[in-house]
Amino acid sequence: MSDPAPPPPPGASPPPGVGTAPEPTVPPPGADGEQALDRRIVLAWRIALLPELLPAGLVVWLVPRLLPVGRPLVAALVAVVVVLTLGPLQTLRWRRWSWRLTDAAIELRSGVLVRRHVVVPHFRVQQIDVLEGPLERLVGLATLRVTTASASGSVELAGLSASLAPTLRGELLARAARANAELGRDGLDAV
Numbered sequence: 399m400s401d402p403a404p405p406p407p408p409g410a411s412p413p414p415g416v417g418t419a420p421e422p423t424v425p426p427p428g429a430d431g432e433q434a435l436d437r438r439i440v441l442a443w444r445i446a447l448l449p450e451l452l453p454a455g456l457v458v459w460l461v462p463r464l465l466p467v468g469r470p471l472v473a474a475l476v477a478v479v480v481v482l483t484l485g486p487l488q489t490l491r492w493r494r495w496s497w498r499l500t501d502a503a504i505e506l507r508s509g510v511l512v513r514r515h516v517v518v519p520h521f522r523v524q525q526i527d528v529l530e531g532p533l534e535r536l537v538g539l540a541t542l543r544v545t546t547a548s549a550s551g552s553v554e555l556a557g558l559s560a561s562l563a564p565t566l567r568g569e570l571l572a573r574a575a576r577a578n579a580e581l582g583r584d585g586l587d588a589v
Contacts, residue, residue, distance in 0.1 A: 435495045435557030438537045442557075443488045445533055454480050497555055502577075504544065504570060506553060516553050520577035522546040526570055528563045535560075542566060 457476050490510050498505045506516040525545040534540055534556075540563035545552040558566065 432496050432498050435492060435497075436539055436559050436562075437492065438539055439495075439557030440488050440492045442533050442537050442539060443491065444484050445536075447484060447488075451480055451483065492557075495557065499566070499569065499573075501573070504555075506555060516550075518544055518546055518553055520570070520573045521581055521583075522548055523570060523574040526567045528567055529554075530560060530563075542570075544570065 454476050457472075462470070487510070491508075494510055494513070495506075495508045497507070503517045503519045506514075506518075508514050523544055524547050527543040527545070529541040529543055530539075531541075538560050539556070540558050540560045541554050541556040542558060542563055543552055543554050555566075
């Protein structure tokens with residue numbers, strides 16, 4: 399048997415890997431890694447925007463009839479806004495949305511101009527609903543609504559495959575129950 403190494407002199411740092419905490423690592427993409435929304439959500443967002451863009455279409459139609467000067471310019475500007483809103487803006491919005499399930503929480507990141515990072519600890523989860531509106535059913539998607547025991551109320555994770563949403567709901571409920579059990583709660587708050 400060999401003798402243990404003598405302790406380092408005061409003020410000296412220990413050799414690498416000895417007596418130091420492990421470096422935190424980010425999990426690779428996969429089960430607990432950063433996840434993107436299903437690409438079909440872009441189509442759903444574009445379809446959902448159509449009723450909101452009707453006033454813009456009305457402006458494009460009315461401007462040439464009402465303005466004596468600058469008609470083509472105003473109509474062109476409104477048309478450009480409509481095209482950008484339905485096209486690249488929704489794709490950029492999709493690229494900026496991600497979610498991650500960790501041992502401690504579910505994290506949501508979103509936003510094009512204003513970035514938003516929401517962390518919902520598993521022990522705060524009270525209820526998880528799977529929602530499928532008519533538009534979501536049309537494209538095969540679902541939304542997970544996570545209701546929490548906090549002032550913020552709930553968060554929504556849209557753009558999940560309709561087959562993935564119930565599986566993710568079950569996993570979140572299991573993690574919420576484990577987190578509550580670790581805190582000495584019965585874990586029955588999460589349903």
